[in-house]
Amino acid sequence: xxxxxxxxxxxxxxxxxGPVVSVSAVAERxxxxxxxxxxxxxxANLDCDLDVPADVPIDxxxxxxxxxxxxxxxxxxxxxxxxxxxxxxxxxxxxxxxALREAAPTADIVHxxxxxxxxxxxxxxxxxxxxxxxxxxxxxxxxxxxxxxRPWKKRLYIGLIEKGIMQQAxxxxxxxxxxxxxxxxxxxxxPSYVIPNGxxxxxxxxxxxxxxxxxxxxxxxxxxxxxxxxxHPQKGAHLLLxxxxxxxxxxxxxxxxxxxxxxxxxxxxxxxxxxxTERSRGIFTGPVDxxxxxxLLARADLFCLPSEGEGFSVAVLEALASGTPVLLSPxxxxxxxxxxxxxxxxxxxxxxxxxxxxHMLSDRDHLRSMGAAARRFVATCYDWECxxxxxxxxxxxxxxxxxxxxxxxxxxxxxxxxxxxxR
Numbered sequence: 143x144x145x146x147x148x149x150x151x152x153x154x155x156x157x158x159x160g161p162v163v164s165v166s167a168v169a170e171r172x173x174x175x176x177x178x179x180x181x182x183x184x185x186a187n188l189d190c191d192l193d194v195p196a197d198v199p200i201d202x203x204x205x206x207x208x209x210x211x212x213x214x215x216x217x218x219x220x221x222x223x224x225x226x227x228x229x230x231x232x233x234x235x236x237x238x239x240x241a242l243r244e245a246a247p248t249a250d251i252v253h254x255x256x257x258x259x260x261x262x263x264x265x266x267x268x269x270x271x272x273x274x275x276x277x278x279x280x281x282x283x284x285x286x287x288x289x290x291x292r293p294w295k296k297r298l299y300i301g302l303i304e305k306g307i308m309q310q311a312x313x314x315x316x317x318x319x320x321x322x323x324x325x326x327x328x329x330x331x332x333p334s335y336v337i338p339n340g341x342x343x344x345x346x347x348x349x350x351x352x353x354x355x356x357x358x359x360x361x362x363x364x365x366x367x368x369x370x371x372x373x374h375p376q377k378g379a380h381l382l383l384x385x386x387x388x389x390x391x392x393x394x395x396x397x398x399x400x401x402x403x404x405x406x407x408x409x410x411x412x413x414x415x416x417x418x419t420e421r422s423r424g425i426f427t428g429p430v431d432x433x434x435x436x437x438l439l440a441r442a443d444l445f446c447l448p449s450e451g452e453g454f455s456v457a458v459l460e461a462l463a464s465g466t467p468v469l470l471s472p473x474x475x476x477x478x479x480x481x482x483x484x485x486x487x488x489x490x491x492x493x494x495x496x497x498x499x500x501h502m503l504s505d506r507d508h509l510r511s512m513g514a515a516a517r518r519f520v521a522t523c524y525d526w527e528c529x530x531x532x533x534x535x536x537x538x539x540x541x542x543x544x545x546x547x548x549x550x551x552x553x554x555x556x557x558x559x560x561x562x563x564x565r
Contacts, residue, residue, distance in 0.1 A: 143537060145172065146249040147181045148242070148265035150233050150256050152207055155187035156431055157403045159372055160456035161281050164339045165255050169205045171530045179205050180249075182242060184212040184235045184261060188372075188405060197237050210235040234260045242268035251537055253277040257284070257304050258296065266307040275312040275540050278332075282317065282453020284324040287473055291376060300328065308332055312540045315533075317454035318475045335536055340529035341459040343521045348465035348513065350437040358425045360397040365503045367398045368442035368466070370435070370457045371449075372405045373412065378448035378471065378490060380408070383415040383424065385448075385495035390423075392500040401427040401438055439464035443509055444502055448490050449473050462520045465513035469498055478523075484516040 151158035153166045165181075173179040181202075185191040194200065196211045214231040238261060246252055246268035254262040257280050269276040282288065289296050305328060308314060314334040316322045322334045355362040367386065371377045379400055386398045400412065409426060416424030430438060439445070445461035446469045458476060461468055468485035470476055479485035488498045502509060 143250045143541075144178045144248060145180070145537070146242075146245055146252045146265075147179060148252065148254045148261050149181060149183045150259045150261050151186045151188075152181055152183040152209070153202065155185075155192055157188035157190070157372075157405075157429060158186065159188075160339070160453075161256060163456045164281075166203070166205070167340065167342070167526055168530060168533065170203050171526055172534065173204045175530070175534070177534075180245065181205055181207045182238060182245070182261070182265070183207065183209055184233045184238065185209050186212050186231070186233050188403065197241065208241060210238040210241070232260050235264075239264045239268075243271065246272035246274050249274050250541060251275050251277060253279070254307075255279045256281055257307075258299050262307065263303060266310055270310060275544055276307075276310055277313050277315060277536070277540065278308055278311040279315045280321060280325070280453070282321065282451065284321070284328060285451035285453070285473070285475075286324070286327075287376065287451030305330060312544070313536060315536070320475045321453065337529060337532050337536065338524060339454045339456055339459060340524045340526035341456070341463045341520050342526050343463045343517060346436055346460060346463040347440050348517070350441040351433065352437050354437060354441050358399065358427070360423070360425065361395055365393060365396045365443045365506065366441055367396060367444045367446055367499060367503075368438055368461070369398070369400045369402070369446055370430070370438065370461070371402045371447065371455075373400075373402055373408045374405045375408070376450040377402075378450060379412060380415065381448045381490055381492055381495065382446055383412060384492035385499060386424065387415075388492060388496035389499050389503075392496075393503050396499075396503060397423050397425065399425045399427060399438060399442070401430045401435070403429040435460075436464065439466055442466045443506060444469055444499065446495070446499070447471065447474055448495055450490065452476075459520055459524055462516040465510075465517050467502065467509055467512040467516060469495070469502065479519075482515065482519045484512055484519050 147169055149165050151162050153162050155162050169179045169181055194209045196209055199206050199208055212233050212235045242264050252265055252269040252274050254265045266276055308330045309332055311332050314325050314332050316334050316336045317338050325334050369379050369382050373379055389396055439461050445466045448471045450473050452474045455474055458468055462484060468479055470487050471490045472487055477487060480487055486498050488494045
């Protein structure tokens with residue numbers, strides 16, 4: 143198959159969050175199966191831009207990628223509006239539109255990977271003009287909590303533009319059963335299929351290769367709670383800090399590590415909160431990647447994400463693959479961790495989070511057994527190769543349905559023998 147992926151950002155734009163990791167993981171594995179995969183994307187790396195050649199094909203780990211320069215006129219002319227300055231923007235890239243119109247007719251499938259941005263709009267238009275089937279990923283964007291963030295703009299855009307794109311699509315892809323519900327809540331009738339994110343367990347380890355206690359200055363054997371993600375109001379780092387303040391009397395030697403890019407300028411406020419709860423036990427690393435990220439995931443005793451709304455967190459899968467149990471909010475949409483005995487799900491209340499952390503950290507032997515079960519769990523249920531199998535099956539189904547429809551249409555249009563009635 144000749145597959146055209148269209149995404150707002152692509153690696154190494156890791157500041158843009160989990161979708162960059164999951165889209166590149168799928169693209170590379172599909173390419174290794176012998177399919178031709180091209181990725182059209184922008185230079186966006188959240189609030190900054192990648193320093194990469196623009197509008198030329200580049201081989202990125204076996205995938206042909208073309209980056210297009212974005213232009214954000216609103217951000218340039220209205221820099222005093224806070225959310226414009228902090229967001230990635232609409233990602234308008236005029237060169238992308240022209241290139242998509244040329245590339246779409248040669249593709250078997252066009253697959254978009256995030257809604258309400260210009261790359262998806264341009265890709266849908268190019269697919270329609272070329273009469274090529276479109277597949278559509280929302281990646282958690284239609285969670286009610288996320289739609290409640292700057293709601294007027296999102297609801298207007300969805301109603302005017304995005305619903306039409308979803309109705310045009312041959313199939314909608316949901317990361318969880320909850321995402322299928324959010325599609326239906328928008329009154330979109332296109333068939334939807336659940337294909338979750340995955341993880342390659344071989345990329346993760348269960349023990350740190352670096353002396354992180356020396357690097358960050360915490361006691362060598364202290365219990366470590368890790369938050370890994372963008373510092374965004376919806377991710378809940380502030381709730382975790384409030385919960386951690388309540389934990390001090392119960393687990394006095396515990397250390398909290400907050401790792402991730404400061405997307406919304408929250409680091410100052412979070413530092414102040416940590417100062418009030420013994421700052422030495424609240425460590426802020428900024429963005430992490432590579433070996434340092436894998437070592438943090440492996441060293442942590444507990445991974446915590448009290449998010450207000452998630453699609454399907456890659457970071458949670460990475461923690462489980464590192465043998466680290468998880469403590470999640472219901473909005474992470476991953477109840478399976480409790481069913482598998484590899485984590486807990488509690489409400490986004492600091493008191494409830496603190497109580498759950500205290501209970502889990504009080505028995506580190508049990509945590510270690512949960513961690514061993516966590517690796518088995520993701521290896522069995524969320525291995526990338528199995529996920530790619532499901533995605534390729536969906537591609538084949540869409541193409542088979544399209545071929546059958548075309549064949550039926552030709553049959554209906556074929557000349558029929560003229561029937562002459564007797565006079």
